[in-house]
Amino acid sequence: MLTKKSSFVHLSQAMKNRFSELNVGKHLRNAGITKKLGITCLSIFQLLFLLVFEHRNWYQARLSKQAVDLPGKDVIYRFLKVPTFNWRKFLSSLSFEVIQRFQKLTSSKRVSVFILDDSVYSRNRSKNVELLSRIHDHVTHKFVKGFSLLTLGWSDGFSFVPVDFGLLSSANQTNRFCEMDASIDKRTSGFKRRRESIQSKPNVAALLIQNALDNGLIADYVLMDTWFTHAPLIESITEKGLFVIGMVKQMKQRYCSNDKLLKLEDLYKLIKPTLQKRDVLGSIQVCLQTENQTPVKIVFVRNRNKKSEWLAILSTDTTLSDEEIVRIYGIVTAKLKWFLRNFDE
Known part of the structure; x- marks a missing residue:
């Protein structure tokens, strides 16, 4: 039998x-x-x-x-x-072996990146799922029952390998429909996963990157969208020895330029773009408002969906040219939209 x-x-x-x-x-x-x-x-x-x-x-x-x-x-x-099964270790070790096989087939000069992405994992029909919570969907601008799925992937621009993920609940207890099972042994991987799920998204993002580095994975840059590209997380990643490239949103965040704190629109006026037909409008080097005053380069590019507007891409590697920053962020992320969507599903 x-x-x-x-x-x-x-x-x-x-x-x-x-x-x-x-x-x-x-x-x-x-x-x-x-x-x-x-x-x-x-x-x-x-x-x-x-x-x-x-x-x-x-x-x-x-x-x-x-x-x-x-x-x-x-x-x-x-x-x-089974809460003792360490699925994170399994995924990390398997990803490491796959990436090693890819690297044997590619040039050592090819840029490799970590990619942070988040999406909503909807469970609207569920009732008794542990840590099920009320989550805001930034795409539909509605609240749904489910989790936030934070994904970390590795790519060389042609291949994509999922490295780690975190299924996040709401940190606010009033937004949670169910709590975790109190009978789970606190020494197990399952309990650590549950405890991690109620942490803030930036903290978990830094944890995923640190776990990847601890398991021997290496990348040149960390690519992020506007939700993650904020000074505290950027500083945390740079302290790990990685460069960050991410889209920056026009918010209240200030940047230090010539001892002045300026917003993105003020920095855009300083570059005085003259060649309006170019996609890359210009760049400027500033410092973040962090303890270490992290130097960054902000590149302004034309918004192809609405040419009267512009977008800003931040890079902590100030030695890169404007075109190279746009190439790494634009080409790599464009190739991985399909992979990220299917991995989330």
Whole structure:
């Protein structure tokens, strides 16, 4: 019976080769994802992995013709609920191996980046999910039930590898519909994940980057959108030895230029752009209002969606040319929109 149950996953030969080549079973064991008896964790993981490519969920799989060969639903649910399984370590170690294989195929001069992105993970039909909360969707400008999904990825401009993620609840207890399970052992990875979920988004973003560096991942820059490009997070990332490139929003944030604190629109007036037909209008070097007075370069570019307006891109690497800053931020992020959207889903 156990032999039959262990063969319920029918992976193609190509997928079997990739699982073997990437040592998926080894990464599962190193992350503490093991079982003493019954169906192996690798077999269960392969089943869940296969469901994604078949565009089915577990309920639909149980209604299919192959249901007689599938394990019981309790096997799957217990596997997903074990708080001692360190899924973060598994993803990080697997990503590290994939990235190493990519780097063997590319030039050492190619720029590599970490990309921070956040989206809303909606669970409007849920009622009893741990730490389910009321989240504001900045795209639709509405509140939904669910979580904020913070994603960290690695890219060389052509390939994208998900490195880490954080599923965040609301830090305000009044916005949470359910609290965490009090019976979970506080020493487990599951409890640490739950405790992390009620921290602020910038703190978790810095934590994801630090975890990636601790696991041996290396990148030249960290790319961010306007939500993350603020002085405290920028300073935290630069202290880790990484450069930041991010879009800057016109807000109350001030920048130090010639001992004066100026807003973005004031800095734009200082560059006095003369070639109005160019996409890159000009740049200026200023300092952030931080403890270390971090020097940054702000490049102003034309908004292609509305040519009468401009956008600002900030870089802590002041040695880069204006065009190179725009190239790294624009080309790389444009290629990864599809990857980020599908990883969020």
